[in-house]
């Protein structure tokens with residue numbers, strides 16, 4: 423039996439809440455003062471034809487506040503609070519339109535809200551190709567696409583489009599991705615098919631084999647689309663996250679059934695470099711490239727020598743077949759640093775000289791949590 427709780431000190435509670443109300447009024451006045459200053463920045467930028475969104479500035483603001491915070495707010499609470507504040511301030515300057523793999527309720531949408539905050543114009547798209555197309559055509563200022571998953575590896579279509587289109591990466595963000603088994607009725611009996619994006623079906627392969635053997639796995643364009651279908655058909659179950667469950671009113675039959683509990687997806691934020699300025703150094707940056715070398719012994723080793731020689735660290739090295747039929751590969755490389763740093767610039771120049779193909783996909787602030 424639980425201990426009977428002590429009677430609440432009503433007077434003490436009221437006094438504390440009155441003080442919280444007073445602090446909230448102060449915060450509101452300060453936030454409005456901040457918003458006014460952001461509007462002045464916006465007017466200045468408009469006069470100079472300069473874009474509103476400055477990811478390196480936002481990353482630096484958050485980094486500095488996390489460093490200087492005296493607590494007791496945990497450092498992890500700082501980034502989401504200030505992302506929202508800056509999102510609202512940015513929206514007063516100009517609306518930011520962001521394309522992503524929709525519909526409502528996808529992990530991509532969650533990543534968009536985490537990165538840009540909620541004061542944006544959402545442009546949900548039916549495919550990754552459409553995200554690139556909308557951003558290239560100027561229907562969106564930015565696009566957000568998944569590029570790799572910690573369980574399943576690269577998202578090939580995103581990498582192929584980064585290679586093939588002139589869009590550049592200006593930011594990154596990552597999400598812990600938990601898939602639940604969702605259904606309109608609260609029972610596992612009579613499920614004829616599990617519908618989800620192929621990546622989610624793959625990430626839950628072990629659980630589905632053990633718990634729903636023989637049930638069809640049907641690939642659809644997104645997990646949210648699967649949830650939408652499951653909301654209309656009682657014979658279907660979907661694999662999707664909390665947001666899709668609440669968006670489509672589905673029961674969680676089994677929570678977090680992905681085979682890898684720490685399943686993370688990394689997303690890239692892309693833009694058209696003719697419409698937006700590229701991020702300047704934030705102090706903690708990543709440069710992404712795609713390169714190819716002629717197929718000869720030692721070629722990959724030689725290509726990487728300049729990085730070691732100039733002390734530039736590599737945080738990712740991924741190969742994709744070049745589809746030439748010659749066993750040639752494209753290598754997707756992430757380096758630590760920004761080309762404004764002379765060490766990185768020299769390493770990049772030497773690397774370029776050692777490659778038969780070389781393209782910088784973008785330099786951007788490392789994800790801040």
Ligand SMILES: O=C(O)C(=O)C[C@]1(C(=O)O)C=C[C@@H](O)C=C1
Pocket residue numbers: 460463464474475476477479480483507508509511512515
């Ligand atoms: O500093 C700027 O350039 C601003 O426009 C202000 C501000 C902010 O709210 O702090 C808003 C948008 C930018 O992306 C960066 C920062």
